[in-house]
Amino acid sequence: MTRQIFIRLLRNRISLSCLIILALLYLCAIFAPFLSPYPPSTQNLKKAFHPPTAVVFKDWKLQVKVYENIDPSAAQYQAIEGETIPIKFFTGGKLFGLDTEDDQARIYLLGSDSTGRDVFTRLLHGARVSLTIGLVGISITMTLGFVVGALSGYLGGKFDSVMMRYVDFLLAIPTLYLLLALRAAIAPYFPSDKMFYVIIIALAFITWSSSARVIRGMTLSIRQRQFVLAAENMGQGKFAILFKHILPNVSSYLLVAATLSIPNYILGEAALSFLGLGIQEPEASWGLMLSQAKSMKVFMLNFWWLLTPGFLIFITVIAFNILGDVLRDIVDPKMKTTS
Amino acid sequence: MSNPENILEVKDLKVHYPVKTGILQRVTDSVKAVDGVTFEVPRGKTVGLVGESGSGKTTTGRAIVKLAPITSGTIWYNGEDIGNLGKKPFFPYRKKIQMIFQDPFNSLNPRMRISRIIAEPLDIHFKDMSPSDKMDRVVELLKKVGLDESHVNRYPHEFSGGQRQRIGIARALAVEPEFMVCDEPVSALDVSVQAQIVNLLKDLQDELGLSYLFIAHDLAVIEHISDDVLVMTNGKIVEQASAEDIYENPQHDYTRKLLSAVPKL
Numbered sequence: 001m002t003r004q005i006f007i008r009l010l011r012n013r014i015s016l017s018c019l020i021i022l023a024l025l026y027l028c029a030i031f032a033p034f035l036s037p038y039p040p041s042t043q044n045l046k047k048a049f050h051p052p053t054a055v056v057f058k059d060w061k062l063q064v065k066v067y068e069n070i071d072p073s074a075a076q077y078q079a080i081e082g083e084t085i086p087i088k089f090f091t092g093g094k095l096f097g098l099d100t101e102d103d104q105a106r107i108y109l110l111g112s113d114s115t116g117r118d119v120f121t122r123l124l125h126g127a128r129v130s131l132t133i134g135l136v137g138i139s140i141t142m143t144l145g146f147v148v149g150a151l152s153g154y155l156g157g158k159f160d161s162v163m164m165r166y167v168d169f170l171l172a173i174p175t176l177y178l179l180l181a182l183r184a185a186i187a188p189y190f191p192s193d194k195m196f197y198v199i200i201i202a203l204a205f206i207t208w209s210s211s212a213r214v215i216r217g218m219t220l221s222i223r224q225r226q227f228v229l230a231a232e233n234m235g236q237g238k239f240a241i242l243f244k245h246i247l248p249n250v251s252s253y254l255l256v257a258a259t260l261s262i263p264n265y266i267l268g269e270a271a272l273s274f275l276g277l278g279i280q281e282p283e284a285s286w287g288l289m290l291s292q293a294k295s296m297k298v299f300m301l302n303f304w305w306l307l308t309p310g311f312l313i314f315i316t317v318i319a320f321n322i323l324g325d326v327l328r329d330i331v332d333p334k335m336k337t338t339s
Numbered sequence: 340m341s342n343p344e345n346i347l348e349v350k351d352l353k354v355h356y357p358v359k360t361g362i363l364q365r366v367t368d369s370v371k372a373v374d375g376v377t378f379e380v381p382r383g384k385t386v387g388l389v390g391e392s393g394s395g396k397t398t399t400g401r402a403i404v405k406l407a408p409i410t411s412g413t414i415w416y417n418g419e420d421i422g423n424l425g426k427k428p429f430f431p432y433r434k435k436i437q438m439i440f441q442d443p444f445n446s447l448n449p450r451m452r453i454s455r456i457i458a459e460p461l462d463i464h465f466k467d468m469s470p471s472d473k474m475d476r477v478v479e480l481l482k483k484v485g486l487d488e489s490h491v492n493r494y495p496h497e498f499s500g501g502q503r504q505r506i507g508i509a510r511a512l513a514v515e516p517e518f519m520v521c522d523e524p525v526s527a528l529d530v531s532v533q534a535q536i537v538n539l540l541k542d543l544q545d546e547l548g549l550s551y552l553f554i555a556h557d558l559a560v561i562e563h564i565s566d567d568v569l570v571m572t573n574g575k576i577v578e579q580a581s582a583e584d585i586y587e588n589p590q591h592d593y594t595r596k597l598l599s600a601v602p603k604l
Contacts, residue, residue, distance in 0.1 A: 230446055234459065
């Protein structure tokens with residue numbers, strides 16, 4: 001069944017392109033240290049807000065132009081005519097770097113930020129945080145959602161009513177404010193680099209409730225089906241029924257729900273980091289990088305390259321959403337909206 | 340107490356579901372699904388249980404295997420009182436008493452291969468059996484119910500209704516039961532397929548010495564397979580006689596009505 005779904009995903013042109021985009025993004029995240037020319041926190045204060053360096057083809061080599069700072073107050077750079085530095089490939093454990101002795105020279109494919117750090121490098125390293133947060137988050141959400149939902153639906157009675165009231169309680173909490181409060185309460189006990197995990201776990205432990213609801217409903221209908229009665233009749237245990245008979249029959253829902261909720265985690269992390277409550281400097285994440293773009297200077301002086309993390313968030317979220325939609329159409333053709 | 344010739348004796352069985360009303364969920368009434376049913380199933384024989392929808396026949400069958408809660412009454416199986424056993428002590432009887440379900444499209448897990456479906460009771464009751472022995476047993480069972488060895492790796496949706504009911508029967512037979520509750524096993528099937536399944540059940544009875552409680556709403560099917568017939572309506576048994584007597588000389592009004600509903604050529 002899972003294999004069939006996967007084959008149909010590959011046959012659909014739209015979902016195939018989403019899969020390719022996502023695969024590329026994840027590959028970039030995995031190989032970030034190799035693909036990026038610098039460590040993510042290397043600064044160059046003389047080259048703050050440096051625009052993307054132009055790459056030219058000269059003397060049968062790819063070379064980057066050298067820039068000089070013409071107006072430090074407005075961070076204005078101008079290329080020096082005729083002066084270039086060649087790019088070296090596969091050097092020092094990196095895919096590419098500059099072939100020069102000058103340690104102030106930089107290749108900025110996507111410009112630099114307020115402290116002269118390479119945006120391209122930080123995008124790749126930030127992807128590691130922003131892309132894994134969703135995966136870790138949904139595995140917690142879906143596990144909790146399935147266990148609580150299926151147990152409630154299958155056992156019924158007291159357990160069901162207690163758990164469902166608890167779910168009501170969780171659903172009634174405004175998520176953003178709870179996160180803010182949690183972040184404030186937890187902050188003293190965790191170093192800022194561990195905050196990442198705390199945020200995922202906090203997000204996941206709030207959002208499992210809605211999937212538990214749906215799973216409970218599905219379990220209620222599945223447990224009435226005769227193959228569950230048959231399993232009970234042959235003496236199958238409760239947990240075996242849950243995992244052998246109920247889980248496989250809700251797995252397609254879990255798959256779709258998981259795909260559609262990954263973007264929520266990515267956006268959640270972005271929102272928190274944007275507010276300064278998520279990942280802390282000098283770590284990189286897309287939300288944190290985007291928060292630099294909120295300063296008036298960036299806005300007025302049109303440093304567009306600082307908005308690239310937003311663009312990547314946009315692409316990732318769209319890709320996951322479309323993938324989820326196509327998955328849902330495959331799993332449940334009756335929900336299909338287009339012919 | 341009980342007659343050793345009978346494999347199953349049911350005495351004054353009641354299954355009542357409480358009706359709760361109001362905020363405090365007080366029990367104000369009860370639905371009497373089965374209301375004082377008494378009958379016995381002789382060893383190696385088939386007892387037919389017939390009645391309209393909602394008459395309590397399925398609930399009676401389910402109460403015997405503890406899929407429905409028993410309000411009162413006793414059930415003797417081979418002289419042992421099994422009606423009041425807890426979950427653990429009842430476990431051995433889950434092997435001896437098997438059930439065949441009404442809806443062949445619903446009684447097999449759509450996400451499991453045939454080999455796993457039939458081997459599931461083996462996993463529970465024959466934990467020491469090796470995987471290859473289990474596979475041999477599955478193939479043997481498939482052949483016994485008239486299916487092919489090549490079917491083991493298929494999924495239920497690849498089979499017709501009649502074939503699925505055969506798979507259901509193979510699953511029930513896997514643990515070598517003595518007694519089977521057949522809950523309308525042919526109601527969902529075409530008439531021609533009904534005859535095949537009924538004949539298969541009869542052949543298996545002759546071969547394995549099984550006893551059946553055969554539940555149906557169709558008197559024609561019941562008459563064909565049963566030795567004794569129970570007629571049930573509104574949770575009570577209104578007539579109890581041998582299959583011929585029911586046909587030749589129905590006593591109760593309700594039985595006459597049921598008989599007049601059987602299409603004649």
